Amino acid sequence: MTEAVIIGVGLHPFGRFPGKPALDMGADAVRLALADAGVKWPQIQGGYIGSYEVANPDAIVGRLGLTGIPLRGVFNGCATAGTAIALAARAIETGEHDLTIAIGLDKHPRGAFAADPSVAGIPSWYGQTGLFLTTHFFGMKINRYMHEHGISHETLARVASKNFGNAAMNEKAWRRTPLTPEEVLASPVLNYPLRQYMYCGPDEGAAAIVLCRADQAHKYTPTPVRVRSTALRSRKLGAFEVQSPSFPVGEVVESPTVDASRAAYELAGIGPEDVDVAQLQDTDAGSEIIHMAENGLCKDGEQERLIAEGATEIGGRLPVNTDGGLLGNGEPIGASGLRQIHEIVLQLRGTAGARQIPGTPRVGYTHLYGAPGASAVTILST
């Protein structure tokens, strides 16, 4: 099977852009990615585009060129961008296309995500009585995790402080004001034990990734980044997942992140010990901590020591969310995972500027998790 490689990345800044439609942000990201790859839109043979707010994001062809290509809309909750990159890579691996694109764009209103519970297959009373908030799940999951594995409130604050510090070095990030752990701990509790500055916010932004066949990459770039594996998994019965009015008692059932992670490592022939830099879904500071273990990057409970030692900082043994993660960038759902990949590509090329991790990173890892219990992992390498 042919291997897919990334030859171009483009990122529209994440944040608030009054008056600018999501499709325009997406078109800007595509143009940046095309320029980075050194290709023109008419050369793109097909693509996958994801959005939550835009009903038919494929309308972006009206801004890029009506070339007649198949541009397929995809949506998998917070794993949407993982799906877009996976399918774009698959189109190359199977020989359908030589040159494809993955695009993500979104433009969310302020405040916690609000929706009709029926869109998630959940009865109305769950929303009416104030249970239908994804933030509850994250608060409850880290609360139990802290209880079981000895994670402190200070460690939550250190994670948030790290990500805002990294975002301060990222001109495309939304939240660029560094905060000390003490400042994070002084912010109001939103969902115990999580505080205001421990949560990411919905926002706006777009990203695009151009891929081609590995054997043609030399035509475009001296530094292709290989897509070693992609994996998507949904929740299994018995796992504790977001938006669950109940779940069965019984043996511990692992989250879809564990399943997606294992599948991605196996497909790639790469182990957690080989990962040089990781981008993990940090919907909140607790999620980053839990996801370190669920993605095999440490054992449960080791985070307390690793984070105190600075292991996940730029310059540490395992840098996590070097671009500020979701805490620093917010979450335009359709684009979020492609923003992660954009950062890994810069890191593997050695062009991440002030955020560049030292040494010669070879393997990068990206991870998404969200409603209704879906996780996507992508492993990249030089």
Added chain:
Amino acid sequence: MTTTDATRAQQPVADGLFTWPPTADRPTRLIGSECADCGLVSFPAAPDCVRCASAESRQRLLADRGTLWTYTTQDFRPPSPPYDGPETFEPYAVGYIELPGELLVEARLTEPDPRRLRIGQAMRLTLVPYTVRDDGTEVVTFAFTPDDETVGSQEATT
């Protein structure tokens, strides 16, 4: 609509969630279902089984006591819709209560202070009027309350 006291009308937030109205010989219970083929217990009651895909199920009243598995607080007013609580927002707590041998159920907790909640705490089912309609009707939903008198005890299920 049913009146449970002389002064205010009350109604459940949804039919089929819990026994209503509560009476001396029919106390409040959550209404779940049990798969006729594999025995999986579900809440709210579900016609189809997510374990074995059977479409045969029977009603089952769930235990009214359990232990707190995890919890969090809600310190800001949720977006409306879908939330239809009062405009004057009072923080509340939510958690998962483990009903041994049955399931873990998510519910509002009557105790809003996280310092007074702990994982493993004994909890008891109750009903709370969580909002009031324009005509003065109180809308009731299920909740769990710390049950200090029955630490660790479990009732048999029906």
